[in-house]
Amino acid sequence: MSQNKTIMEVNQELVKERAKCNFNVLEVTHILDGGEKNTLHRKKIESIALDEGAYKDPIPEEYLSPKEKYENAVRKSCLFCKIVKNALTEFTGLEHFSNFFVLRRTADAFFKEISPFLLHLGMFLPTILGQCTTEQQAYWLPRVLDIQIIGTYAQTELGHGTFIRGLETTATYDPETEEFVLHSPTLTSYKWWAGGLGKTVNYCIVVAQLYTKGVCHGTHLFIVQIRDEETHMPLPGIKVGEIGAKMGFNTADNGYLAFDHYRIPRQNMMMKNAQVLKDGTYVKPDSHGKLTYGTMVLVRVILVNEVAFNLAKACTIATRYSAVRRQSQPKPNEPEPQILDYTTQQHKLFICIATAHALQLASAWLWKTFNAVMSDMKKGNTDSLPELHALSSCLKALSTSDVTSLIEQCRYSCGGHGYMLCSGLPNIYSFVTATRTYEGDYTILLLQTARFLVKAYEQAEAGTPVTPTVLYLIEFVSGKRTPWDGSPEGIIKSFQEIAAGNISSCVKSIRNRMSSGLSFEDAWELTTIQLVGAAEAHCRAVISDTYKKEIARITASSSTNVKIVMEQLVNLYLHYWALNRTGDLLRYSSISGEDVANLQMKYEELLTLIRPNAVGLVDAFDLRDEILHSALGSYDGQVYKRLFAEALKSPLNQEPVNETFHKYLKPTMQGKL
Ligand SMILES: CCCCCCCCCCCCCCCCCCCCCC(=O)SCCNC(=O)CCNC(=O)[C@H](O)C(C)(C)COP(=O)(O)OP(=O)(O)OC[C@H]1O[C@@H](n2cnc3c(N)ncnc32)[C@H](O)[C@@H]1OP(=O)(O)O
Numbered sequence: 001m002s003q004n005k006t007i008m009e010v011n012q013e014l015v016k017e018r019a020k021c022n023f024n025v026l027e028v029t030h031i032l033d034g035g036e037k038n039t040l041h042r043k044k045i046e047s048i049a050l051d052e053g054a055y056k057d058p059i060p061e062e063y064l065s066p067k068e069k070y071e072n073a074v075r076k077s078c079l080f081c082k083i084v085k086n087a088l089t090e091f092t093g094l095e096h097f098s099n100f101f102v103l104r105r106t107a108d109a110f111f112k113e114i115s116p117f118l119l120h121l122g123m124f125l126p127t128i129l130g131q132c133t134t135e136q137q138a139y140w141l142p143r144v145l146d147i148q149i150i151g152t153y154a155q156t157e158l159g160h161g162t163f164i165r166g167l168e169t170t171a172t173y174d175p176e177t178e179e180f181v182l183h184s185p186t187l188t189s190y191k192w193w194a195g196g197l198g199k200t201v202n203y204c205i206v207v208a209q210l211y212t213k214g215v216c217h218g219t220h221l222f223i224v225q226i227r228d229e230e231t232h233m234p235l236p237g238i239k240v241g242e243i244g245a246k247m248g249f250n251t252a253d254n255g256y257l258a259f260d261h262y263r264i265p266r267q268n269m270m271m272k273n274a275q276v277l278k279d280g281t282y283v284k285p286d287s288h289g290k291l292t293y294g295t296m297v298l299v300r301v302i303l304v305n306e307v308a309f310n311l312a313k314a315c316t317i318a319t320r321y322s323a324v325r326r327q328s329q330p331k332p333n334e335p336e337p338q339i340l341d342y343t344t345q346q347h348k349l350f351i352c353i354a355t356a357h358a359l360q361l362a363s364a365w366l367w368k369t370f371n372a373v374m375s376d377m378k379k380g381n382t383d384s385l386p387e388l389h390a391l392s393s394c395l396k397a398l399s400t401s402d403v404t405s406l407i408e409q410c411r412y413s414c415g416g417h418g419y420m421l422c423s424g425l426p427n428i429y430s431f432v433t434a435t436r437t438y439e440g441d442y443t444i445l446l447l448q449t450a451r452f453l454v455k456a457y458e459q460a461e462a463g464t465p466v467t468p469t470v471l472y473l474i475e476f477v478s479g480k481r482t483p484w485d486g487s488p489e490g491i492i493k494s495f496q497e498i499a500a501g502n503i504s505s506c507v508k509s510i511r512n513r514m515s516s517g518l519s520f521e522d523a524w525e526l527t528t529i530q531l532v533g534a535a536e537a538h539c540r541a542v543i544s545d546t547y548k549k550e551i552a553r554i555t556a557s558s559s560t561n562v563k564i565v566m567e568q569l570v571n572l573y574l575h576y577w578a579l580n581r582t583g584d585l586l587r588y589s590s591i592s593g594e595d596v597a598n599l600q601m602k603y604e605e606l607l608t609l610i611r612p613n614a615v616g617l618v619d620a621f622d623l624r625d626e627i628l629h630s631a632l633g634s635y636d637g638q639v640y641k642r643l644f645a646e647a648l649k650s651p652l653n654q655e656p657v658n659e660t661f662h663k664y665l666k667p668t669m670q671g672k673l
């Protein structure tokens with residue numbers, strides 16, 4: 001691989017592993033990038049951004065104070081802007097968003113945590129594209145793309161994040177001056193959390209309850225200038241600051257914001273859907289009522305890719321380390337094995353590789369679906385929006401939840417060294433665990449999908465058509481069952497039966513509860529544990545089906561060994577989750593106890609088959625060392641030398657004796673304190 005400028009020779013353990021690999025690693029890289037052309041494009045951007053090394057930290061970030069960390073992140077964000085601007089010159093709309101995935105990946109070399117500009121590109125720009133009229137876009141887009149202004153997305157308040165309809169910030173239209181008056185009536189109405197808001201941005205999108213002619217029309221979006229463009233001072237009527245230290249995201253200056261009767265021009269309401277006319281007349285959107293939630297749907301779609309990428313990073317680190325690390329002596333007089341040879345270690349790691357592939361392909365498929373729905377919507381057809389909302393909700397929820405657990409598993413698989421910040425794993429974890437909460441909490445989003453599934457079930461029962469991802473419900477309600485045969489297709493079928501069985505049980509529970517006198521809302525509430533389970537099962541079936549189909553499609557013209565190893569990973573994913581859900585399988589499919597034992601055997605065989613290719617598989621993610629930030633996972637595998645070099649960077653190692661010896665230790669030991 002040409003990717004890394006290694007400064008140390010490659011560890012012999014990894015040399016041997018790479019020699020063992022029986023497939024063409026570059027071919028898999030092309031598959032993961034979506035084609036050779038994309039790989040070349042990505043490498044070009046990475047090379048422009050990283051080869052000169054301007055992003056490097058003079059002092060490791062972890063040893064800086066919070067303030068210094070933030071300042072360093074702003075410095076690097078401005079450097080990164082140059083690259084972004086160049087990449088954006090070809091940018092004409094959301095269809096070119098793939099550029100962002102490449103930029104996002106490259107950005108990780110600059111930021112061990114997060115850029116304070118993330119929300120500018122991640123939400124401010126997409127919201128302007130999705131919620132502004134053409135005229136508004138003509139005004140705002142050049143300034144945003146050229147980074148003449150920096151913005152964020154301020155929706156969540158101190159009192160409400162999930163329940164958007166409960167937001168308290170008001171935007172009251174004043175026809176006299178043709179302005180909106182933004183106001184924060186309570187402490188709980190303070191905007192809270194927006195990334196970059198604390199100190200960085202000068203503009204933001206504010207979500208507020210719109211009042212005109214004395215009537216509240218629900219939440220709408222407004223572009224609001226909050227700081228002076230010259231001095232960066234908060235404008236009169238604005239109270240803004242940073243929310244304090246967090247588990248991660250510490251370079252993102254998440255902030256708070258409050259308004260005291262703060263005025264903005266009427267034109268600053270984002271008017272692609274609803275409008276307020278000069279005289280204060282409210283013009284309702286003539287299509288779907290939830291179009292103002294559009295950016296959230298987009299970001300949920302993006303997050304599936306985001307976590308797949310982070311899992312690829314974590315399992316690259318853990319797999320390379322596991323090939324270098326030797327521990328224990330299971331057989332007397334034989335050398336200690338590489339920990340990667342332990343079956344339990346393979347169980348921890350190979351599912352991570354398979355899941356990174358599964359989610360990357362599911363995200364590419366979801367991206368296509370998203371674009372298809374957007375193009376329908378441009379023609380005024382919103383019929384496919386509910387399915388997109390249901391899909392993006394459950395895929396965001398399940399992918400972020402799975403990846404959070406699997407990254408922690410990667411850390412466990414690296415033993416004590418995985419706990420070091422220099423392993424890279426703690427930063428990856430603290431970033432990813434937040435994705436389970438933001439942009440819609442896990443439970444909330446699965447319950448949104450469950451609403452859709454319950455409706456789809458009722459449609460299937462009534463014999464009315466259902467949308468493509470829930471076609472399996474039609475077979476289920478007609479009583480048709482597929483006997484268990486243990487094949488990959490059979491496992492996917494059984495996942496669909498589990499999903500259908502779970503949805504059916506939810507519908508029964510709700511109906512039983514209602515027939516015993518409960519309201520629909522109460523019956524629903526008491527069934528929510530089952531509903532979350534049903535949505536999760538549906539999503540697992542969707543991911544499994546998509547993963548298998550997409551791999552078959554993409555590898556149709558691949559070399560034989562690439563096809564084999566890609567199929568082994570698909571099968572591993574299916575067997576892993578089948579074994580994880582044996583209770584559901586026994587309940588909803590015709591699997592027997594003996595079949596479960598066979599499934600286990602097959603799973604263990606797959607681990608053995610994948611083992612020789614493990615390092616090749618993570619090499620195929622083609623992650624430059626600069627992006628990994630890991631002493632354990634670098635391409636050269638010089639784990640111990642790198643761990644020691646990192647230890648030497650500790651400020652405590654810069655002096656032979658620390659002053660606390662004289663101040664406290666010595667007096668204590670001599671009984672003088
Ligand atoms: C230069 C350097 C740069 C460097 C980098 C450079 C790299 C480049 C960067 C690029 C990469 C960046 C990566 C990204 C990172 C971003 C980070 C993001 C950070 C985090 C941001 C946030 O965290 S930002 C806040 C998100 N905060 C939520 O996420 C609230 C959840 N809360 C709800 O979302 C609603 O509150 C909730 C529950 C639906 C109920 O909403 P509600 O009460 O109004 O509605 P109901 O439940 O009553 O539902 C009534 C009916 O509406 C239907 N429906 C509901 N939603 C719908 C919808 N969206 N679409 C269609 N239909 C919808 C529903 O299905 C019902 O349908 P039906 O009636 O038919 O059943």
Ligand SMILES: Cc1cc2nc3c(=O)[nH]c(=O)nc-3n(C[C@H](O)[C@H](O)[C@H](O)COP(=O)(O)OP(=O)(O)OC[C@H]3O[C@@H](n4cnc5c(N)ncnc54)[C@H](O)[C@@H]3O)c2cc1C
Nearest residue numbers: 153154155156160161162193194195434437438439440443
């Ligand atoms: C790192 C980070 C960055 C963020 N960045 C931004 C940003 O840039 N802009 C922005 O606007 N926001 C941002 N947020 C806020 C984020 O979107 C919200 O925190 C998130 O949507 C969850 O809302 P909440 O905090 O109100 O949680 P809550 O809704 O209070 O959830 C708490 C618990 O209650 C449960 N719960 C709540 N309602 C229900 C229900 N109806 N049924 C069952 N259970 C329920 C939830 O499942 C959860 O377990 C960020 C958050 C984080 C952590």
